[in-house]
Amino acid sequence: MRPFKTTYLSALTAFLVYGVSGQTAGDYGQCGGIGWTGATTCPANWTCSEINDYYSQCFPGTATTSTTTATTPTTVPSSTVGTGSTSASSTSTATTTASSGSATLAPGYSFVRAVEDPYFHQYLQSEVLNTPTTAVLGNYTNAAQFQVVNGQLIQNAAGTNLYATVDPPANSSVTMLGMTWSTTPDTLGTFVFSGDSLEWSSPTVPRPQTNAWLVCPSGTTLFIYINLGYYDYETPTGCSDETLNAYTGPTAVP
Ligand SMILES: *[C@@H]1O[C@H](CO)[C@@H](O)[C@H](O)[C@H]1NC(C)=O
Numbered sequence: 288m289r290p291f292k293t294t295y296l297s298a299l300t301a302f303l304v305y306g307v308s309g310q311t312a313g314d315y316g317q318c319g320g321i322g323w324t325g326a327t328t329c330p331a332n333w334t335c336s337e338i339n340d341y342y343s344q345c346f347p348g349t350a351t352t353s354t355t356t357a358t359t360p361t362t363v364p365s366s367t368v369g370t371g372s373t374s375a376s377s378t379s380t381a382t383t384t385a386s387s388g389s390a391t392l393a394p395g396y397s398f399v400r401a402v403e404d405p406y407f408h409q410y411l412q413s414e415v416l417n418t419p420t421t422a423v424l425g426n427y428t429n430a431a432q433f434q435v436v437n438g439q440l441i442q443n444a445a446g447t448n449l450y451a452t453v454d455p456p457a458n459s460s461v462t463m464l465g466m467t468w469s470t471t472p473d474t475l476g477t478f479v480f481s482g483d484s485l486e487w488s489s490p491t492v493p494r495p496q497t498n499a500w501l502v503c504p505s506g507t508t509l510f511i512y513i514n515l516g517y518y519d520y521e522t523p524t525g526c527s528d529e530t531l532n533a534y535t536g537p538t539a540v541p
Pocket residue numbers: 331332
């Protein structure tokens with residue numbers, strides 16, 4: 288064990304990282320982000336670049352390849368309205384109007400949202416609200432509410448439990464998996480919040496990076512997929528890389 292301090296997280300969240308060994312992330316591996324407790328260094332001649340507050344990744348090269356605009360996170364965004372932004376001045380959003388926003392968050396639940404452009408603060412929900420339809424991202428005003436129980440991601444659909452079920456891969460060439468809300472639980476894998484980041488893993492579906500998601504629009508509908516590859520690597524045409532993150536403010540905000 289080589290104790291070390293990271294400057295990535297502030298003292299407020301330092302408890303999350305003490306005790307982690309000085310292990311090195313793999314090629315294209317995660318190397319930081321709010322709630323991340325794994326490796327924080329990259330292989331030789333690879334650089335750790337911040338993609339958003341919740342996610343940094345190793346890229347080839349020693350020059351900075353990041354398009355970072357975020358300032359150093361100073362608190363866990365899920366506890367504070369209006370933070371978690373990748374914009375330069377997230378504090379200015381703290382007074383966002385709640386009057387036209389979503390329903391109030393129920394105790395024990397979280398909103399789940401993307402935090403990276405072009406789908407910044409689009410929220411997880413059903414294609415047809417509160418029904419067992421395809422998983423999509425959508426307007427904050429329609430944000431659904433979730434909890435993870437026994438590895439199941441459960442949507443509170445107006446009092447009915449809907450389970451996130453992942454489409455099994457048709458063959459080993461498939462690079463992304465769709466997700467549908469169902470009245471019966473998922474049997475393929477396990478959901479977990481790692482810090483604020485929503486992850487999915489399965490013993491039968493090899494996946495190097497459990498928090499990599501894809502958003503692929505069709506018309507105005509933003510379909511969400513599990514990315515079986517690395518974040519930001521060989522992104523399918525028309526799709527965008529995203530992480531999905533819990534947000535526990537009183538209401539969903541733009
Ligand atoms: C890193 O880059 C330097 C300079 O190009 C090179 O000399 C060195 O062998 C590289 N190291 C690795 C592990 O690739």
